[in-house]
Amino acid sequence: xxxxxxxxxxxxxxxxxxxxxxxxGGVADSPLPALTSGGPTTLSAxxxxxxxxxxxxxxxxxxxxxxxxSFKFAxxxxxxxxxATNAGGPINDVTTGNxxxxxxxxxxxTIATGGTAGLHEDVxxxxxxxxxxxxxxxxxxxxxxxxxxxxxxxxxxxxCGFGSTTNLGGLCTxxxxxxxxxxxxxxxTVPDSMLELKLIxxxxxxxx
Numbered sequence: 001x002x003x004x005x006x007x008x009x010x011x012x013x014x015x016x017x018x019x020x021x022x023x024x025g026g027v028a029d030s031p032l033p034a035l036t037s038g039g040p041t042t043l044s045a046x047x048x049x050x051x052x053x054x055x056x057x058x059x060x061x062x063x064x065x066x067x068x069x070s071f072k073f074a075x076x077x078x079x080x081x082x083x084a085t086n087a088g089g090p091i092n093d094v095t096t097g098n099x100x101x102x103x104x105x106x107x108x109x110t111i112a113t114g115g116t117a118g119l120h121e122d123v124x125x126x127x128x129x130x131x132x133x134x135x136x137x138x139x140x141x142x143x144x145x146x147x148x149x150x151x152x153x154x155x156x157x158x159x160c161g162f163g164s165t166t167n168l169g170g171l172c173t174x175x176x177x178x179x180x181x182x183x184x185x186x187x188x189t190v191p192d193s194m195l196e197l198k199l200i201x202x203x204x205x206x207x208x
Contacts, residue, residue, distance in 0.1 A: 026088055027078045027135045033095045035072040040141040046199040048149045051077060051134035053113040056154045059197070060119060061136065062110045065103035067144035074100040075111045076137045077128055092125050094139070099125040103145070118156040118189040138199075149197040156191040 076090035163186035165179030172187040180186035
């Protein structure tokens with residue numbers, strides 16, 4: 001009888017372990033994708049917690065090349081929702097070019113979860129849907145890369161900026177509200193809020 005109880009406990013533990021093992025494979029240990037067929041080995045450059053694409057929020061990933069040669073980098077977005085598309089793996093497939101950019105020597109590119117009215121995006125990842133408490137992995141063909149990430153308001157508001165002679169930082173509709181000439185672009189849309197995210201590399205946190 002004791003053996004029977006022990007066997008049941010061992011079986012239950014084994015099933016639980018198998019379930020936990022199969023639930024792995026997320027942002028930390030999903031297989032690294034190939035960005036170029038027959039090209040350089042892809043490296044995991046940064047892991048980014050706190051990715052959001054929800055309500056008026058989008059997440060932007062801006063990276064600069066520190067290399068003397070051109071290379072590709074990409075952003076893989078992961079959802080914490082067990083019912084999400086490709087649960088446990090990345091939502092977007094960078095091997096098809098969705099979320100991939102090429103960095104020329106010294107260049108900077110921004111990959112985003114969606115477009116914004118007040119910021120600039122070079123690449124917008126498609127097919128993500130709503131992402132709450134997500135994460136991302138920035139992968140690269142080169143170690144010579146520096147990145148930052150931030151959550152920003154998608155819409156923002158028009159405010160008086162550079163070149164304004166009056167109402168600097170105030171709300172505006174036309175350049176004349178800022179004391180500028182028409183076409184000067186001193187009345188422009190800016191995000192209402194931005195939040196810098198922490199980047200993690202080799203278990204060391206950047207931006208802390």
